[in-house]
Amino acid sequence: MTTSPPSPLTTLQNKRVLLGLSGGIAAYKAAELCRLLVGAGAQVQVVMTKGAQEFITPLTMQALSGQPVHTELLDPTAEAAMGHIQLARWADLILVAPASANFMARLAHGEASDLLTTVCLARRCPLALAPAMNQAMWSNATTVSNLGVLEAAGILMFGPAAGAQACGDVGPGRLLEAAELLQLCAAQFTTGSLAGKRVVITAGPTREAIDPVRYLSNHSSGKMGYALAEAAIEAGAEVTLISGPTDLPAPDRCKLVPVISALDMLAACQAHPSDIFVAVAAVADYRIAQPALGKIKKTAEELSLSLVRNPDILATIAASKPRPFCVGFAAETDQLAEYAKAKLRSKGLDLIFANDATSTFGNDAASVTAYWPGGEKVFESQSKAQLARRLIALISQRSTATHA
Secondary structure, three states, X not given: OOOOOOOHXXXXXXXXXXXXXXXXXXXXXXXHHHHHHHHOOOEEEEEEOOOHHHOOOHHHHHHHHOOOOEOOOOOHHHHOOOHHHHHHHHOOEEEEEEEOHHHHHHHHOOOOOOHHHHHHHOOOOOEEEEEOXXXXXXXXHHHHHHHHHHHHOOOEEOOOEEEEOOOOOEEEEEOOOHHHHHHHHHOOOXXXXXXXXXXXXXXXXXOEEEEOOEEEOOOOOOHHHHHHHHHHHHOOOEEEEEEOOOOOOOOOOOEEEEOOOHHHHHHHHHHOOOOEEEEOOEOOOEEEOOOOOOOOOOOOOOOOOOEEEOOOHHHHHHOOOOOOEEEEEEEEOOOHHHHXXXXXXXXXXXXXXXXXXXXXXXXXXXXXEEEEOOEEEEXXXXXXXXXXXXXXHHHHHHHHHHOO
């Protein structure tokens, strides 16, 4: 029984691929490869040698990648931030396609004479070359020797293929087709537990306006929601983070949707369909019935505010059609298990995490207990980053079991 290769549409989701182009007629195939990589969910940045620019323009690659194309080692703007080092650190995989005989020779001898060779030398990730050259050049003893040096250094070789060449010769040296290169790139990554899934996570507090300068809110820092977003991204999900006001930097490789009030958050959640919905945000239960248009003056000894109930975002999403796998959080001050189980039933949830509201807000560590129909699991106190990975693993496990 044969096993099918993993789909690049899941394996490449959220992965960062630096696509290098060296000089050669086969550079035209890099345009289709770039398009396929982006379509598979990868983030792509392109580095081109001067020779590559003779065959295909940087503007073409910019349009396909959606990112500025890098061409110069000594770019004053980029080098102000050590551009070649930043590119090397950014990449999860570097693929040079086409890799010419000249480029392979320079790389085999450790040259750093242009941006592409410099990035390859500074890399911390796997490097793959897709050779493309005349069959006689590929068979030349010098190229064979350089190939041995590169492979001994752990550099991957994707191809070449054999067949008719642009010069009219027939033999080995053809660049692999874009679809083949896409599959080879995908094979370098392990499929994450949430690969191909759309995950929406709410985080932080909401603010309900009293007047233009005052609001009702709570002590939520957003740390747990942001940590869950990072963990879901690591698991390969396409993550949308809908966040109330926080002081946290936006997680990389996710879509951040900033909101203020509970009504704002509900609208954003309804506008972003998901396969898995994780409600971590501490949403205000009530809002001011009629917020003042101007600042309320301190004229009376007492001030009465009329409050109206906010819609329940999690219950609304759980009742929607089609319905995502719904996960809730219950921050309580007492009777955690009772309240959490009641919310699990009343809101029609698939999974809920209960924690102590007096010890979780603003802290970098937390402990939670998970409840689902027919089961529960305790997670002892640990950093929110570590906890988030374990919670995402359980969410993945339970969502798979629910839809099995």
